[in-house]
Amino acid sequence: MLATLTKDQKTASPALADASTQEIYRELLRRMGEDPDRDGLLRTPERVEKSTAFLTKGYTQSVDEVLHNALFDVDYDEMVIVRDVEFYSQCEHHLLPFFGKAHVAYVPNGKVIGLSKIPRIIDVFARRLQVQERLTRQIAEAITDAIHPQGVAVILEAEHLCMMMRGVEKQQSNTVTSAMLGVFKTQMQTRNEFLSLVRTGRGSNL
Ligand SMILES: Nc1nc2c(ncn2[C@@H]2O[C@H](COP(=O)(O)OP(=O)(O)OP(=O)(O)O)[C@@H](O)[C@H]2O)c(=O)[nH]1
Numbered sequence: 001m002l003a004t005l006t007k008d009q010k011t012a013s014p015a016l017a018d019a020s021t022q023e024i025y026r027e028l029l030r031r032m033g034e035d036p037d038r039d040g041l042l043r044t045p046e047r048v049e050k051s052t053a054f055l056t057k058g059y060t061q062s063v064d065e066v067l068h069n070a071l072f073d074v075d076y077d078e079m080v081i082v083r084d085v086e087f088y089s090q091c092e093h094h095l096l097p098f099f100g101k102a103h104v105a106y107v108p109n110g111k112v113i114g115l116s117k118i119p120r121i122i123d124v125f126a127r128r129l130q131v132q133e134r135l136t137r138q139i140a141e142a143i144t145d146a147i148h149p150q151g152v153a154v155i156l157e158a159e160h161l162c163m164m165m166r167g168v169e170k171q172q173s174n175t176v177t178s179a180m181l182g183v184f185k186t187q188m189q190t191r192n193e194f195l196s197l198v199r200t201g202r203g204s205n206l
């Protein structure tokens with residue numbers, strides 16, 4: 001059973017109300033033309049239930065919980081950048097992965113955030129069904145809410161399997177999205193400094 005189902009979600013489809021999640025995956029295998037009772041597939045519903053719970057565990061997490069109070073009063077008002085953070089998410093249209101690198105920057109306003117918490121915040125939102133634009137925005141807003149900095153910038157560069165292994169089948173394209181808040185929106189110089197520091201990182205195609 002996925003931990004995230006509310007009572008309403010469970011009863012949303014009365015015909016399936018009594019079916020377990022694993023029974024539903026067995027049925028999906030059957031409808032793919034497979035035999036869910038053959039050796040290799042016997043434990044597949046159990047594995048898929050477990051891996052799906054992991055890949056969507058962002059629904060059961062909150063930013064407060066992952067921050068764990070790791071916010072520090074530090075007298076530093078230059079840009080902090082955590083770049084080339086790999087992330088894996090799933091597109092909400094096809095339930096296929098999209099994945100790539102996140103680059104996050106902020107200019108503090110009296111408080112800094114524990115460095116490891118930036119990738120943790122990214123994952124809280126990446127491990128949900130997403131569109132890349134919303135994911136980008138949610139990361140920027142979560143950091144803003146946590147430390148009220150002078151500004152936050154987030155760039156995501158991602159490859160979408162729904163555009164690669166199906167649909168338009170384009171293997172070389174990637175999608176870049178950004179959210180620029182506060183001084184990253186109002187001060188061209190700050191935004192440019194961020195962009196040039198991202199470009200000199202290891203994993204950026206910008
Ligand atoms: N903006 C945006 N679009 C996305 C994202 N992930 C997937 N999509 C797009 O969502 C759209 C869904 O389009 P539909 O026409 O409803 O679905 P489809 O027939 O499967 O589309 P194709 O992928 O073109 O075959 C596609 O254009 C996808 O590329 C995302 O993160 N952001």
Ligand SMILES: [Zn+2]
Pocket residue numbers: 091092093094095096160162163
């Ligand atoms: Zn998709």
